[in-house]
Amino acid sequence: MKKIIVEGLKYKYPLSDTLALADLSFEVSEGEFIGIIGENSAGKSTLCQALVGLVPHFYKGAYGGKVFVDGLEVKSHSIAEIALKVGMVFQNPFTQVTGSKMSVYEEIAFGLENIGLPRLEIIERTNYVLNLLKIEKVKDHNPFDLSGGQMQRMAIASIIAMKPDILVLDEPTSQLDPAGSEEVFSAIQKLSKQGITVILAEHKMEKVARYCDRVLLLNNGKSVDFDSPEKVFSRKDLEDHGVVAPVYTRVCKALGVKMAASDYYPVTLEDAERALRGRME
Amino acid sequence: MKSISLYVERDSFIHEVDPITKMIYILFALLIPIILPSFTISFLCLGISLLLLVMAKVIRKTVPVFSFVFLVLITVVIIQGLFKPENETVLFQMGPLAMYKEGLLYALTITLRVMNIVSSFMILVLTTKPSDLVEALVRKGMSPRIGYVIVSVFQIIPEMMSSMGTITDAQRARGMETEGNVIVRIKAFVPLLGPVILGSLINTKERAMALEVRGFNSRAPKTYLYEEKTYTHGRLVQSVMLLLVVGAIVWRIFA
Amino acid sequence: MIKVSNLSFSYKKGGPQVLSGVNLEFDKRSTAIIGQNGAGKTTFVKLLKGLLKPDEGEILVHHFDAKLKTAAEMARTIGLVFQNPNDQIFKRTVLEEVMFGPLNIKMGKHTAEKQAIKALKMVELEDKLEMNPHDLSLSEKKLLCIASVVAMDTDIIIFDEPTIAQDHHGKETIRYIIHALKEQNKLVMTIIHDMEFVAENFERTVVFNEGKVLLDGDTRFVFSQKDTLNKAKVEAPGITQLAEKLGIKNTILTVEELIRVSGTM
Numbered sequence: 104m105k106k107i108i109v110e111g112l113k114y115k116y117p118l119s120d121t122l123a124l125a126d127l128s129f130e131v132s133e134g135e136f137i138g139i140i141g142e143n144s145a146g147k148s149t150l151c152q153a154l155v156g157l158v159p160h161f162y163k164g165a166y167g168g169k170v171f172v173d174g175l176e177v178k179s180h181s182i183a184e185i186a187l188k189v190g191m192v193f194q195n196p197f198t199q200v201t202g203s204k205m206s207v208y209e210e211i212a213f214g215l216e217n218i219g220l221p222r223l224e225i226i227e228r229t230n231y232v233l234n235l236l237k238i239e240k241v242k243d244h245n246p247f248d249l250s251g252g253q254m255q256r257m258a259i260a261s262i263i264a265m266k267p268d269i270l271v272l273d274e275p276t277s278q279l280d281p282a283g284s285e286e287v288f289s290a291i292q293k294l295s296k297q298g299i300t301v302i303l304a305e306h307k308m309e310k311v312a313r314y315c316d317r318v319l320l321l322n323n324g325k326s327v328d329f330d331s332p333e334k335v336f337s338r339k340d341l342e343d344h345g346v347v348a349p350v351y352t353r354v355c356k357a358l359g360v361k362m363a364a365s366d367y368y369p370v371t372l373e374d375a376e377r378a379l380r381g382r383m384e
Numbered sequence: 385m386k387s388i389s390l391y392v393e394r395d396s397f398i399h400e401v402d403p404i405t406k407m408i409y410i411l412f413a414l415l416i417p418i419i420l421p422s423f424t425i426s427f428l429c430l431g432i433s434l435l436l437l438v439m440a441k442v443i444r445k446t447v448p449v450f451s452f453v454f455l456v457l458i459t460v461v462i463i464q465g466l467f468k469p470e471n472e473t474v475l476f477q478m479g480p481l482a483m484y485k486e487g488l489l490y491a492l493t494i495t496l497r498v499m500n501i502v503s504s505f506m507i508l509v510l511t512t513k514p515s516d517l518v519e520a521l522v523r524k525g526m527s528p529r530i531g532y533v534i535v536s537v538f539q540i541i542p543e544m545m546s547s548m549g550t551i552t553d554a555q556r557a558r559g560m561e562t563e564g565n566v567i568v569r570i571k572a573f574v575p576l577l578g579p580v581i582l583g584s585l586i587n588t589k590e591r592a593m594a595l596e597v598r599g600f601n602s603r604a605p606k607t608y609l610y611e612e613k614t615y616t617h618g619r620l621v622q623s624v625m626l627l628l629v630v631g632a633i634v635w636r637i638f639a
Numbered sequence: 640m641i642k643v644s645n646l647s648f649s650y651k652k653g654g655p656q657v658l659s660g661v662n663l664e665f666d667k668r669s670t671a672i673i674g675q676n677g678a679g680k681t682t683f684v685k686l687l688k689g690l691l692k693p694d695e696g697e698i699l700v701h702h703f704d705a706k707l708k709t710a711a712e713m714a715r716t717i718g719l720v721f722q723n724p725n726d727q728i729f730k731r732t733v734l735e736e737v738m739f740g741p742l743n744i745k746m747g748k749h750t751a752e753k754q755a756i757k758a759l760k761m762v763e764l765e766d767k768l769e770m771n772p773h774d775l776s777l778s779e780k781k782l783l784c785i786a787s788v789v790a791m792d793t794d795i796i797i798f799d800e801p802t803i804a805q806d807h808h809g810k811e812t813i814r815y816i817i818h819a820l821k822e823q824n825k826l827v828m829t830i831i832h833d834m835e836f837v838a839e840n841f842e843r844t845v846v847f848n849e850g851k852v853l854l855d856g857d858t859r860f861v862f863s864q865k866d867t868l869n870k871a872k873v874e875a876p877g878i879t880q881l882a883e884k885l886g887i888k889n890t891i892l893t894v895e896e897l898i899r900v901s902g903t904m
Contacts, residue, residue, distance in 0.1 A: 282872040357894065
């Protein structure tokens with residue numbers, strides 16, 4: 104069975120006149136790394152929140168359609184129950200720090216205490232994720248004393264410790280510097296390689312092209328396309344949907360250089376180099 | 385500063401006593417002088433509290449608090465000494481003003497009561513980590529959500545204060561004057577209020593969402609990372625205090 | 640226009656130096672300031688603005704010593720657009736919000752209103768004058784903040800991370816604004832992480848690392864210094880890297896340049 108099933112999802116925020124999500128349907132298989140792109144009001148964040156239950160349980164509002172995560176229907180389960188299947192990391196590193204714990208170690212254990220795990224298991228899991236996200240060195244620091252990149256890695260660690268099979272990230276690097284951004288992307292890629300299903304909403308198209316198996320392009324709450332990065336970024340109408348292709352694709356499009364034996368343009372630095380070399384020789 | 389708690393780390397017997405006992409002590413220090421209203425008892429209670437503060441090696445930290453309390457109490461002493469309605473016996477004369485015995489004694493009663501409350505409170509606040517206090521209460525049955533709210537206040541307020549710095553900078557950058565006379569400084573307050581409050585509301589909403597996905601509202605029974613802290617002599621001290629209160633009530637009734 | 644000599648600063652007396660011995664001169668060229676978080680970029684900009692006072696060294700803005708002026712007085716000459724619009728917005732209408740700055744620096748009410756409307760036209764918000772600022776979307780709020788500072792008509796205007804969380808349309812608007820400001824002969828500076836945006840819009844780039852200036856010069860030159868950029872934990876834009884891999888000798892900054900160069904190959 105597919106890991107995530109979305110059927111005819113519709114949603115309207117309480118004080119709004121327009122649908123934030125308008126009849127979305129798609130499926131995601133286990134272990135896929137999906138990128139969600141689109142302009143600012145396209146519905147990326149809303150969709151992320153619909154996968155963890157914040158929509159509709161936190162916001163209320165008008166909800167229609169079905170969302171299944173790992174067999175569980177979002178509408179009929181509490182956020183805490185869904186949190187065992189799907190974890191979410193938000194944009195702002197600061198507001199994900201609970202403020203009730205004095206060390207990174209305790210901060211990570213917080214979620215595990217909430218879901219009632221036995222002590223030995225809490226310790227085991229916390230040690231594991233500290234190591235996985237490479238933040239063991241700061242485990243005794245005050246959570247507010249970390250850099251932005253470290254804080255986001257701590258947020259990811261706190262979520263992963265709860266062992267969800269699916270990880271949703273809503274523009275997790277937008278407030279980080281390039282080095283912090285890179286740290287977070289490597290961590291996410293590592294998790295993806297371990298088999299976790301990753302859903303990432305992003306503006307950095309070069310990163311989406313590099314890491315994602317498939318890309319979901321949203322516009323006005325609707326799905327415009329859901330396919331491999333090459334196919335989506337090769338579309339001629341990207342700018343109509345408020346999105347630009349990665350810079351490498353733009354160059355190749357302008358020069359009319361497609362990938363060898365393919366109908367599509369390159370989307371990464373390496374592919375673009377290969378294709379353009381061929382052209383230049 | 386990362387936390388606004390007044391907790392002072394020291395190696396003392398008092399620090400090893402459990403928070404619940406210290407909370408009961410505050411009640412104890414409050415009740416005894418009420419049950420047995422005499423100066424001797426009040427002085428005794430105050431003496432015990434001060435002794436405990438010395439034993440906890442935190443007496444120096446109480447100086448600023450006591451100084452502030454003294455300042456306030458001095459006004460009480462003066463006002464009561466000069467103007468209390470039942471004043472009759474003059475203790476001494478200062479030109480046209482007379483200090484009366486009744487007023488002064490009444491002021492002394494109030495002073496002792498306040499000092500008692502403050503010092504017993506200080507014992508709790510200076511020797512207990514907020515997280516330990518809250519954990520003790522949650523283990524006894526308080527809702528973990530309320531526990532979270534209490535503990536998070538200590539770290540989140542400094543965060544709010546630093547964001548207030550950013551907001552002030554943003555308004556100063558637009559030409560709002562903050563340096564100058566009192567009027568100028570008061571006027572500078574208005575452009576800060578909105579953003580500070582809004583910022584806090586937005587942060588609170590984002591934090592609430594982050595907490596939700598960390599299982600905050602899970603109905604599973606909560607577990608703890610740390611072993612339950614075993615506090616020395618907790619039961620013994622609580623029993624002694626209870627006995628003393630009962631003794632005081634008995635004395636009051638029969639004496 | 641701005642001359643910085645031997646500038647040093649730490650937040651706590653005797654504490655770690657956030658900036659040490661910085662020497663920079665700014666002329667009319669649009670300048671981007673890049674570097675890791677914690678390298679001292681924001682602190683530097685706050686010192687220029689008079690929000691902080693230097694421990695050592697001198698900052699001369701138009702030959703005035705910034706140390707002798709308050710931040711509010713400096714606001715007449717240097718404008719700074721902060722990152723988070725919610726840190727700043729407090730008036731009830733868009734127009735009042737944008738007039739706040741000009742009124743503070745003692746422009747008459749009539750002039751302030753004219754300037755405000757002009758600025759709002761530039762950011763495409765002129766049809767929302769009477770709206771409550773908090774009813775705007777986050778992108779629109781950021782544009783509102785830009786308008787609030789542009790309306791003060793300062794000679795120098797500094798942006799703090801203008802492109803964070805902006806989509807394509809948002810970036811285009813900011814690009815247009817920067818261009819318009821350059822046309823008005825203003826010195827435009829920015830702190831920014833988006834290297835592609837830097838390459839396409841800023842003539843000069845200064846790289847900060849651990850409180851010191853590591854590189855300072857034409858953007859084209861700066862992005863060719865791979866080793867130094869590495870040290871500061873920043874990278875050249877993707878297009879520059881692609882051109883380098885293809886063996887193109889010149890440092891390429893934009894898609895258009897690469898197309899032109901490959902046309903001649």
